[in-house]
Amino acid sequence: MPMDLALGVEDKMRAALPDLTRAERQVATHILRHYPVAALGSITALARAAEVSTPTVVRLCQKLGYRGYPDYQSALRGEVEAMLESPLVKHDRWAGGAPDTHILNRFADAVVANLQATFSQIDHADFDQVAGLLADPSRRIFAMGGRITHAHADYLVSLMKVVRPEVTLLSDMSNTWPPALLDMTPGDVLVAFDIRRYENSVLQLVELAVEQGAEVVVITDRWVSPAAAHARHTLTAHIEAPSAWDSTVSILVLVETLLAAVQSRTWDATQERMTRLETLYDRSRFFRRHR
Amino acid sequence: MPMDLALGVEDKMRAALPDLTRAERQVATHILRHYPVAALGSITALARAAEVSTPTVVRLCQKLGYRGYPDYQSALRGEVEAMLESPLVKHDRWAGGAPDTHILNRFADAVVANLQATFSQIDHADFDQVAGLLADPSRRIFAMGGRITHAHADYLVSLMKVVRPEVTLLSDMSNTWPPALLDMTPGDVLVAFDIRRYENSVLQLVELAVEQGAEVVVITDRWVSPAAAHARHTLTAHIEAPSAWDSTVSILVLVETLLAAVQSRTWDATQERMTRLETLYDRSRFFRRHR
């Protein structure tokens, strides 16, 4: 009994590829190259696009084990449905049987939805401006987060420090603020993370920073932190999750994308800096070489 | 001049929904409910599934601004192509025109690919066991990360502390270890984050913890940290990114999913704990109420 029935259409085609004739393979590779949209239309269109005759397409379908082109096509539509339904976790469809109930899959779905919502909403120009601010060596960078987002501020700072100097993490202990604020001059940049429930400490620091003439970038959720009122730029992220808390994944993605953008803008300076850092780390014997 | 031409098919349908007749709306909602696969087949199949006549479908298509069903369908196929090509960034197709070259989109694509790879590879049973360990109130939890992953360990600890007691972050300053190790008894759990380049300090701590009889969970990248050799459980994540560094997004997703799993396992105890924490925060006036 052939196992093919359980396989996806794509795999089946790939597997059959060696046993096909020249024209048939021409069709198959064309479909695979534009999978699966190429085979969603009529057989005529597909044949013309693949530069073969329609009977060839029919023969291919039958060779793959389908009754004809419509049969093949409906199998393909089923595949499309599966691909579209959940971008991730396509593998668990057969393993679990039940509609994805495992927390891993539910969470993954939520995360992807958040990313989708977040990224379709971000204004590219705005993002670029923020990246420009952070890449400007004449500005000092400060970052702070709330109870939950403190880790993200930490992450931003520790990686940004590799790219450029003058990056400071402001802890949420407010006694560390005054000295930092003392150094803050007009043009400096404060990146403030604040998601619900919005914290007074963040708002206060933002207000103080604005008074010092700093450019404030607020990264918040879609209900928008009150601190955003004072901010020059606001980046909003979607954070819904099937749990008691929110998911800050899209915030991390924003941070990493900002880092990548800054790094690419300052590549010359960064590169030299990074290699220097590497040798320092090597010499301090903290790292083990990856074989 | 109607802006409809630039809109996606789905949006267009939703927008037109109020202006449709009963039978037309029946078709439209059916399509939207099973979007877009329902309308990828023949008009006859669609009409039967939506329980209307075929001319109704035709009239709907024309009302939406298409010349007929085939025209509508080909527009739909274009949409499918876009959806499949990149799960995110559906919005930039018309804004940019050029093939998505903006760092936001490239990064988003990479992240989704990482999530896909990570989640299709995780063993659910293994994951559940880790969640079980972390949810066990009789075990103490310790966490540590490397230079980059320190923020993730921090995040795990600060949120886990809400759910349960006895959670400790081990900083990467090794002078904080001995007192922690002193408390570590057989059965306790150490969660160690270690991605390339793998750090000696993590490896050392893991070895020490194993000697104390602790259960070690290593969260690493797909090249697998040497520390994993000593671990009871290993969760691997994909971290490739279009930048000079890696993207730790999938690691954060793992962390958050673990948190969600633990929280749902200990919901009774957690809930009481969380409400207590809320009142404490309220009383300390650190937060501003979200209106």
Place this chain on the structure above:
DNA sequence: TGCTTTCCGAAATGATTGTAACAGAAATTG
């Protein structure tokens, strides 16, 4: 080279599709 086998597309055919025209039903209006 001749013979066979395999492969491929033009042509023919039946089936299905998508659409226009029409007519009855339903809703709306005066």
Place this chain on the structure above:
DNA sequence: CAATTTCTGTTACAATCATTTCGGAAAGCA
């Protein structure tokens, strides 16, 4: 309640589609 408009399905028909048939081209073999 009749008149009118709007909506919807049945019917009919042209267009397209998918498939089978068949002849010739290409490749393999003696």
